[in-house]
Amino acid sequence: MFTHQAEEFTDDEALVLRRYFTNLDRPVFALTNLPEVVKGALFARYSRSAKSLRRLFLDEFAVDLELTADVGTDAGVGLERAEKLYDKVFVEYGDDSVAQLGGVHLACEQASNILTKLLEWGRLASYLEQSTRYIPYDARVNGRFRYYRDPEVLASRLGARYVGDMDDLFDTYSSLLPVLGDHFRRVYPKHADDSDFVYRQSIRAKSFDALRGLLPAAAQSNVGIYGSGQAYEALLLRLRAHPLPEARAYADDMLHELRKVIPSFLKRVDVPDRGGAWSNYLATNRSAMSEVAERLFDGRVDSEGDAAVRLVDWDPEAETKMIAAMLAPHTHLSDATLLAEVAAMGADDRRAVVAAYVGQRSNRRHKPGRGLERVNYRFEVVADYGAFRDLQRHRMMTIEWQNLTPHHGYLRPAEVDDAGAAAEYDRAMATSAGLHDLLARQFPDRASYAVALAYRVRFVMNLNAREAMHLTELRSAPQGHVSYRVVAQQMHRAIAEQAGHRLVAEMMSYVDHGSGVELERLEAERRAEARRGAAAE
CATH class of the missing domain: 3.30.1360.170 (Gyrase A; domain 2)
Incomplete structure (x- = not known):
């Protein structure tokens, strides 16, 4: 049996601690109702102190606590002290591990399927992405299908072609959904023991799976991210170095929102001689490798x-x-x-x-x-x-x-052939390839948007x-x-x-x-x- 020595607190101390710790008498507990920067700073100080975490909080972070605040939350507790600690430990001393001690849940919406892969590249965070198996793309939002519209492409002579071809891909997807649904209902009759809801959901998923290849990589998705300050810093440095304008613009939006929650964790991202230099290093290396590969292989493509x-x-x-x-x-x-x-x-x-x-x-x-x-x-x-x-x-x-x-x-799914939709599918693939080739001449870094999945x-x-x-x-x-x-x-x-x-x-x-x-x-x-x-x- 695990035994431990219970820590003692006065009644006033216990009143304060109960707002921020899940228990006061056991050696394992969670922190609640605290800003991420306070949690991180507490753990950073924790590693250099002989005190328990709850005692450390009382002695060094709760001194400026507003006792008249709502018992449920007090987002300002110890915030100024925590910010100063980060300035000293993280910025002055460069202790990167400190940035691992606080995390944020961040919603990243309306990202293209090219950008989602860049968002999910890092190993240090957790990701959940909207699935084409459960979400249909046949509805328009405010009159528009859900795909990324690059401002420079739209302003160019290819803008009308881009919108027209993208809409055509989504129209084909939308028109074939009921065709595949009817086909699957004929092939897989409803079992007597299954509810209408279960059967309908299964047929929908099967139809979405069969037709997801029609969607272009510009199709937008939503990604939920949970990561530490260190994970977000690495992600933002990569995005700011990427040749895709969508990635760089998205990084600015992410940085703006993250600084509302964990400002101290991200102070180096846009400092010219710190994060700026790191992003420049990544961008320069990417450009140099592209140039040398082009010189050596001249765009050669292996046949598979x-x-x-x-x-x-x-x-x-x-x-x-x-x-x-x-x-x-x-x-x-x-x-x-x-x-x-x-x-x-x-x-x-x-x-x-x-x-x-x-x-x-x-x-x-x-x-x-x-x-x-x-x-x-x-x-x-x-x-x-x-x-x-x-x-x-x-x-x-x-x-x-x-x-x-x-x-x-x-790849054209066999179910598409069985449903008699092969010709429409192939026509959509030709539209996708044609738009890609046009974009590649003027916007090579954005041509992938046009490519169907x-x-x-x-x-x-x-x-x-x-x-x-x-x-x-x-x-x-x-x-x-x-x-x-x-x-x-x-x-x-x-x-x-x-x-x-x-x-x-x-x-x-x-x-x-x-x-x-x-x-x-x-x-x-x-x-x-x-x-x-x-x-x-």
Whole structure:
């Protein structure tokens, strides 16, 4: 049983503390009703003080507390003191870890599907993005479809063409939604046990999935971000260095709003010799690399054929190293000794180690330990941009991608053919490619807006076996979109067959190599309805 020594407070002190701490008598508690800068400054001071956090708050932050304030909140408590501490620790001393101690929930709306990938690039924050599986794009808002309109493009001679072609893509999407809906209702009749709501939601999701490729990358989405001051600083520095005007303008809006909440965390972003110099460094390097690549390869494009996933790099000795890493925490042997011992092991002993390490996984969320991180793979993938958007969210791996263009062709779902909509789909793809080629001549950094999500993009993924297990098991699930299910399945096969890492592949026991399910969201909708019913009861 865990024992601890309770801290003692006077009645007046307790009255103050109860507003800001979830308990006063246990060693684990949360902070509430405090500005992020105060929370961060408290923890920064905490690391250099022998006092408890609650005592530190009383002695150094609550001295200017307005006791007549609302008991529920007091956003001004210790704020001036916290700001001064940040000025000293963060700005003067450069202690970057201080900026990890406070966070903000930030809503980022009306961002293009190009910008959303830039927003979600960092590893240090958490993101939730509006899904094309649940949100239709057939309605106009104030008379306009939801796509990004770049001011310079609209003011140019291409402005009318841009709006006309974009509207045409959205009109095609809108007109085909009922066509695909009717098709799916014919192919997948409603089950007697399913409610109208569950069936309708499943048909809608199936239709949205089949037609999301018609949407251009300019289609706007909403992203929710939770991140620390350090994560936001890194994000803003990248956006301010990016050639896309939308990214730079969005960074200014983000900085303006974040400074209302965590001003001290972001003081360096636009200081010329600090954040300005960092952004200039990123922008200069990007420009230099683009120039040298253009000089060396003169815009050459590789033809892909039907290839989707290639395993381009792996370690032949990976399984030996992985088993040694699994054993290391349970021995007192050096890495060199363990490698030699494992190399001399028979197949049965190796398999016994792996079996013990993996244990009995009753679901895919039961993950083995970090021994799998000794194994690394590099995959080159060419997939439709819609699939890339889903795979890019796995930020624990290293993922980098090339510009979105029509050069690698597009994928047309079989359901579109079955519904008799192939001709309309192909016409929309031609419209998208034509607009891209026009924009590329005058606005090369904005041409990707015109490219429909069905077009393929090339990207590379460097990831260890632990992350590969998470990605392949999650993204091969039967209810997932077929375009990324195929990628996950081919990755798993390449690990087993091309790399020859059978032990690694066998650990990924929840990878699903089936053809999927008829209505991907049906089971999920049934479960959701059952939970709603149980809650109502």
